[in-house]
Amino acid sequence: MNILRLIIGRALGAMLTLLLVSIVIFAAVELLPGDVASRILGRNATEVNLAVLRLKLNLDAPGWERYLLWLGGIVQGDFGVALTSGRRISDILADKVFNTLVLAGVAFLLYLPFAIVPALIQAIRRDRPIDHGMSIVTLLLLSTPDFLLASLLMIAFVVFIPVLPAVSTVTDATTVEGWARALVLPAVTLAVVMAVYAVRMLRDNLIEVLDSDYIRMAELKGMSARRVLLRHALPNALIPSLNITALNLSYLIGGVVIVERVFSYPGFGNLLIDAVQVLDVPLIEVTVMIAAAVYILANLMADIGAILLNPRLRSG
């Protein structure tokens, strides 16, 4: 009962945040001082063009009315029509979101071993040269912005050791092997950026757990070192890292924007950048909204996960 109430509370909070986000987005793009239509058209603004655009965006209606129409549409799954291409936004999004989900999914799968394996090695060999060495490497990678890391990986595996394609375009005709080759560099970039953020904390957590009494107990009763590490230490060290993983997921949603751009991967992030470049207002609104929704959902899952994993709440 207690758990259920907590979870429902979190879910309602998440929905409230999402509603606020929608207001922020809509206000930012449409209600700011200055005429949206002339801002979009810039130098191409003629009387006729302006009038057509104002009609298209329904700009003569009051702001709150447009907001409610827009929100109502989104709730019903109607995202409206893109300004530049005139296509339905849901049609444009379908492919791109799928591609991005594939990229993000692969990146996330790579992230787990990228974070856990170095942390395990560091925790076992704590304060030895290999621990210090890996700490330095982690710090260096942590200080390398994603667009730079992507460019450097590209230099390494496209220029110096030419094994991978520089451009990760995928289409319907792309084979599985083509997909794999296209995904390696962008996914590895994202996974490394996420992993270095988690490694330090995971290492410290592991060391703390390894020093605890129950680990000593497990060792004393003759359990193999490997079993102690993987069955007892690791799961307990991972629980506090759930929070980090949620933060990493939120990074992932923004990170795909950069990485897709670097590798020309046809996904959601590239779509957002294109939309911002041509000021395609309806498309910007929807893409930003989706990014925020994914973040909020990821956080909600992490919260619920933490509630479910907390034995004190479970029994109560």
Place this chain on the structure above:
Amino acid sequence: MSSLDGPATRPNPIARLASLWWRSPQSLKIGSAILVFWVVVAVLGTLWIPYGYAQIRTGLPLEGMSWGHPFGTDQLGRDVFSRVLYGAHIVILLSFAGTVFGLVVGATIGLISAYIGGWLDEVVQRLAEAFIAIPFLVLALLAVATAGPELSGEPGLVIFVVALVYTPRIARMARAAALDIITRDFVTIAKLRGESAWSVMRRELLPNTTGTLLVEFSLRAGYAPALIGALGFLGFGIKAPMPEWGLLISENRALVLIQPITVIGPGLALASLIVGLNMFTEGLARILGRTVRLGER
């Protein structure tokens, strides 16, 4: 009131600083050294660089590494090394200004929200959460789109975007730190003494949250060059021919197949600056007894 934290009479500040420096962790020393290096380079870079930052045909286009052009030349024959040196002050000034702006606004909002509490606090927290829910790069792009084409490329817009991304995050941190202080006796006493809200905030809350805010500032400043670089890289930051490092990397990236050094050079500059900031943050956090998660976004 917080007499346990420091001696009542203070010895001369230089001696204090010197002893603090010798006792400070290794990471703070290395970090400070790197930062001093880059500040010196940034200042000198505005006074003298081997070639003009926008001077074309300083050599053949797309030359490799040489003594004359340590980072090679780009497709217009501009000396990439000179461009990196000149760009240092742009990157540092924008990062610093944006983070300070975000810190001042965020800390003010956070402290007021914590002190007043009630529905105001609730509203502020909800709003901050909504802003944080938009991934920072997406929020930055939304701000750029809102500003429109006339403002695009303005240094002021870049500073504003950095501040916008940081304000809600810093506000949340400042509020949490202040809430921890507000329940202490000395704040209650100050209130009972009849001090005004402003006075309590300035004289009790602010000094006691300074440590947290300093670490937060340092942490955020460490990510600002990456954020500014990302904007420049995507073409939404400072405009060409100003050699902001992210923009520089994106310009030369098209030619990376021919001359990788034109990307590696500016990349090294950017990464080393951020390494310096991160090490400084880590050392500072250790001195002040705070925990910090480097790379927080």
